[in-house]
Amino acid sequence: MAMFDNLKNVAKVLQESGKIELYKQILEIQQKLLEMQNEINKLNKRCTEYQEKLKTNNDIEHRANAYWLRSNKDGPFCTRCYDKNKELIRMKNDQNFYYDCPECKNSYRGPGYREPEVNKNWDSWDSYRG
Numbered sequence: 216m217a218m219f220d221n222l223k224n225v226a227k228v229l230q231e232s233g234k235i236e237l238y239k240q241i242l243e244i245q246q247k248l249l250e251m252q253n254e255i256n257k258l259n260k261r262c263t264e265y266q267e268k269l270k271t272n273n274d275i276e277h278r279a280n281a282y283w284l285r286s287n288k289d290g291p292f293c294t295r296c297y298d299k300n301k302e303l304i305r306m307k308n309d310q311n312f313y314y315d316c317p318e319c320k321n322s323y324r325g326p327g328y329r330e331p332e333v334n335k336n337w338d339s340w341d342s343y344r345g
């Protein structure tokens with residue numbers, strides 16, 4: 216960065232001309248600026264993260280026991296993980312349309328879930344008995 220190069224040049228001139236007290240002050244200023252620059256970088260990173268979270272928060276909708284993104288219809292995401300940590304964890308479905316969260320092991324019956332065949336058989340037995 217040009218500002219740091221300029222300070223370095225000033226420090227060098229002061230050191231060479233024997234103005235040690237001013238030279239030390241320039242070094243301290245340089246150190247403080249470096250710390251401030253690091254802090255700005257950290258805050259910028261956090262700001263970007265918050266903007267992303269806000270964008271997600273405005274885009275998310277609760278539907279069929281899960282969260283989905285309106286913009287690209289992506290989902291389903293775990294409601295527990297998002298409510299607790301603001302993390303979008305994609306739920307995986309097994310062959311019976313049962314959705315599981317790989318992170319917290321939360322699960323729910325997704326759209327398309329059908330009762331197992333065993334129960335249907337019991338229903339048919341009831342109708343058979345009249």
Ligand SMILES: [Zn+2]
Binds near residue numbers: 293294296318320321
């Ligand atoms: Zn989860």
